[in-house]
Amino acid sequence: MKRHNKDDSTHTCNSGNAQINTSVPAVNESRRAFFKTTGATILSTPAILTSRKSAAQVAVPILPPSPPTTPWREELPIAIEPLVQTDLFAGPLPPPQGEANTAAGECGRAEHQRWNEFFAAPVLQPGEADLYELKVEAVTNHVFHPNYPPQLVWNYVGRTESGTPLLNPTIFAHYGRPIIVRLHNELPEDHGSDSNALTAFGSPEISMHLHNLHVASESDGFPGDFFSRTKKGPTLGASGLFKDHLYPNVYAGLEEFGGIGDSREALGTLWYHDHTLNFTAPNAVRGIAAFYLLFDELDSGDEHDTNPNALRLPSHPYDYPLVFKDLRFNANRIHIFDQFDPEGTLGDKITVNGKIEPVLRVARRKYRLRLLDSGPSRFYQFHLVNAANVVQRFTYIANDGNLLPTPLLNQTRIRLAVAERADIVVDFSQYPLGTELYLVNRLEQEDTRGPDEVRAPGRRVLKFIVDREPSEPDVSRVPSFLRPLRRPTAAEIAAARVRNWVFARKNGMWSINDRFMNANSPRITIAKGSAEIWNLNNPSGGWSHPIHIHLEEGIILNKFVDGVAVPIPAHERGRKDVFVLGPNTRMRVFIRFRDFVGKYVMHCHNTIHEDHAMMVRFDISED
Numbered sequence: 001m002k003r004h005n006k007d008d009s010t011h012t013c014n015s016g017n018a019q020i021n022t023s024v025p026a027v028n029e030s031r032r033a034f035f036k037t038t039g040a041t042i043l044s045t046p047a048i049l050t051s052r053k054s055a056a057q058v059a060v061p062i063l064p065p066s067p068p069t070t071p072w073r074e075e076l077p078i079a080i081e082p083l084v085q086t087d088l089f090a091g092p093l094p095p096p097q098g099e100a101n102t103a104a105g106e107c108g109r110a111e112h113q114r115w116n117e118f119f120a121a122p123v124l125q126p127g128e129a130d131l132y133e134l135k136v137e138a139v140t141n142h143v144f145h146p147n148y149p150p151q152l153v154w155n156y157v158g159r160t161e162s163g164t165p166l167l168n169p170t171i172f173a174h175y176g177r178p179i180i181v182r183l184h185n186e187l188p189e190d191h192g193s194d195s196n197a198l199t200a201f202g203s204p205e206i207s208m209h210l211h212n213l214h215v216a217s218e219s220d221g222f223p224g225d226f227f228s229r230t231k232k233g234p235t236l237g238a239s240g241l242f243k244d245h246l247y248p249n250v251y252a253g254l255e256e257f258g259g260i261g262d263s264r265e266a267l268g269t270l271w272y273h274d275h276t277l278n279f280t281a282p283n284a285v286r287g288i289a290a291f292y293l294l295f296d297e298l299d300s301g302d303e304h305d306t307n308p309n310a311l312r313l314p315s316h317p318y319d320y321p322l323v324f325k326d327l328r329f330n331a332n333r334i335h336i337f338d339q340f341d342p343e344g345t346l347g348d349k350i351t352v353n354g355k356i357e358p359v360l361r362v363a364r365r366k367y368r369l370r371l372l373d374s375g376p377s378r379f380y381q382f383h384l385v386n387a388a389n390v391v392q393r394f395t396y397i398a399n400d401g402n403l404l405p406t407p408l409l410n411q412t413r414i415r416l417a418v419a420e421r422a423d424i425v426v427d428f429s430q431y432p433l434g435t436e437l438y439l440v441n442r443l444e445q446e447d448t449r450g451p452d453e454v455r456a457p458g459r460r461v462l463k464f465i466v467d468r469e470p471s472e473p474d475v476s477r478v479p480s481f482l483r484p485l486r487r488p489t490a491a492e493i494a495a496a497r498v499r500n501w502v503f504a505r506k507n508g509m510w511s512i513n514d515r516f517m518n519a520n521s522p523r524i525t526i527a528k529g530s531a532e533i534w535n536l537n538n539p540s541g542g543w544s545h546p547i548h549i550h551l552e553e554g555i556i557l558n559k560f561v562d563g564v565a566v567p568i569p570a571h572e573r574g575r576k577d578v579f580v581l582g583p584n585t586r587m588r589v590f591i592r593f594r595d596f597v598g599k600y601v602m603h604c605h606n607t608i609h610e611d612h613a614m615m616v617r618f619d620i621s622e623d
C-alpha cells in the first residue's frame with residue numbers, strides 16, 4: 001500500500017483475508033431476503049452485514065486481472081442518437097395523470113406535486129409535455145470488446161423512429177418544456193437466484209434517479225421507491241409494471257422568482273441511473289445508466305442560434321457525452337461484480353460508452369465532450385495526449401450539471417470522482433487530418449478506498465482520430481462569460497442553519513453520523529424555502545467519499561484538509577451536486593431547499609459505500 005496515512009484502524013474487513021461469520025449461514029441469501037422484505041430498516045445488525053462471502057469465493061481472495069484485450073478494435077458512432085418521443089395517447093395504457101394509475105398497472109407512487117400548475121386537467125392532455133417511454137430490459141448480447149463474448153447487460157431501452165431498440169438513450173430536454181418518462185420494469189424476476197455467483201449481480205427491481213434535476217420527490221427515484229411487477233420498496237404504496245416520472249424542467253427558485261424559476265440555476269449535463277435501495281452499485285454497473293442533456297435560452301444546444309443571448313457552444317452532433325465505467329471480467333471473459341462485499345469490486349477494464357478501448361472519429365473542428373464517471377468506485381484523472389504522450393490543452397466549461405461562470409482556458413487535466421461530470425471543449429481544428437489523440441487516465445487506484453498517485457503516461461482509454469474536414473464551417477464558440485452564479489450573501493450565510501455530517505467506516509460498513517441508512521423515516525426534516533450550511537466531514541485518512549445531495553446544487557464556502565483551510569479549485573467554485581471529500585477533508589456547503597417537498601437522500605456516490613448504508617434520508621416539509 002503506497003498511500004500515506006491509511007487508517008487501517010477502522011478497516012475491520014480485510015478484502016484480502018476473508019473473515020467468515022459462521023453464525024450466519026447462507027449470508028447472501030439471507031441478506032437479499034432481508035433487504036427486500038425490510039427495506040434495510042434494521043441495518044444496525046452488523047453481524048449479518050459485515051459477514052464475508054461464501055466458502056466458494058474465499059478460495060479467490062484477490063480477483064485475477066481481466067483477460068487481455070486488443071485496443072482500438074471498436075468504433076463509437078460519430079454522433080449519438082437522441083431518444084425519440086413515444087405517443088402515450090396512442091398506446092394500450094392510459095395517458096399519464098397526477099395520481100398514480102394503479103388500476104392500469106402503475107406502481108403506487110405519491111401524487112405528482114404541482115401537477116395543476118403545469119397541466120390543465122388531472123389527466124395529461126395531448127401536446128402538454130414531451131413524452132418518452134423506457135423499458136429496463138436484460139440485453140443478452142452486449143459486446144464490450146470483440147475479444148470478449150456477447151453477454152448480459154441491463155439497459156434502459158428506448159426505440160428509434162423506425163422502431164429499432166436504442167440502448168441507454170440520451171434524452172434531450174429543454175427548460176420550460178415538461179417531460180414525462182414512462183418507465184417499465186421488464187427485468188426477469190428470477191434473476192439472481194444464485195446470488196453467490198459473481199456473475200449473478202443485480203436485483204431486478206428498479207428506481208430511476210435523474211441526477212440532479214430539480215424535481216419532486218415522487219419522480220426523484222428515491223431508493224425506497226423501487227418496484228417490479230410483484231415487489232415494492234418500503235416507501236411505495238404498491239408494486240407495478242411501470243412508473244411515470246414527471247420532469248418539469250423548471251429552474252430552482254420557482255416560488256421565489258415565479259415563472260419557471262431562476263435561470264442562474266440552470267443544469268446541463270445530467271444522467272439517469274438506477275438507485276434501488278442497497279443495489280445501486282450492481283444495478284448501475286450492470287448498465288442501467290444514461291444521459292439527460294438539458295438546454296435553455298443560453299445553452300440552447302444550437303451553435304447556429306441567432307438569439308444574441310445564446311452561447312453557441314458546439315452542438316449536436318459535435319456535442320458528445322462520454323461515460324466511463326470500470327469493470328472486471330472473469331477467465332471466461334464475463335463481467336463479474338461482488339454486490340455483497342462492502343469494499344465492492346474495482347474494475348480493471350475502463351469502458352467508454354459501454355466499450356473497452358474504443359475509437360471515436362472526429363471532424364477538424366470544436367467539440368463539446370461531456371465526461372461522466374459513472375463508477376462504481378473509481379476516480380479518474382484524464383489528460384488528452386498525442387501519440388507521443390504530449391499533453392494537449394482544452395477549455396473546461398462545466399462541472400457537474402453546471403456551466404462555470406467563466407470558462408477555464410488552457411486546461412491539461414480533468415479529475416473526476418464517481419458521479420462528477422466535466423464538460424470540455426476540444427478544438428480538433430488545430431490538428432492535421434489523420435492525427436491520433438488519446439484520452440488517458442493517469443490516476444492510479446488499487447482498491448475502492450480512493451485514488452492513489454498520478455503517474456504518467458497513464459492508461460489510454462479512448463482514441464480520437466481526426467479523420468475528416470467538417471461538412472460546414474464551424475460557427476461554434478466559447479464566450480468569455482457562460483452563466484452568472486448566484487452566491488449567497490453574507491447575511492444569508494450568517495442566517496443559515498448549520499448541520500454537521502460525518503462520513504465514516506463503522507463495523508465494516510459505512511455510516512453518516514454513526515448511523516446507517518433508514519429509508520422508512522427521515523433523519524432530519526427541513527422547511528421548504530430554507531437555506532442551510534452543511535458541514536461535510538471525512539475524518540478518515542484512507543478513504544475518499546464523493547458526497548451527492550439530491551434536489552439542489554450547493555456552493556462550497558470553505559474547504560479544509562487536516563483542519564487547515566485550502567484553496568477551492570477553480571472547477572469547484574461554481575455550483576456542485578457532488579462534493580468530493582478526500583482523506584481528512586471537510587467542506588462547508590451552502591444549500592437552499594426549494595419548491596418541492598417529500599423524501600430525498602444524501603449519500604456517498606462511491607456506489608458501494610452507498611449500498612452499504614452511507615446514505616441518509618432527509619425530508620422537506622411545507623413549513
Ligand SMILES: [Cu+2]
Pocket residue numbers: 544545546604605606609610614
Ligand atoms: Cu464513500
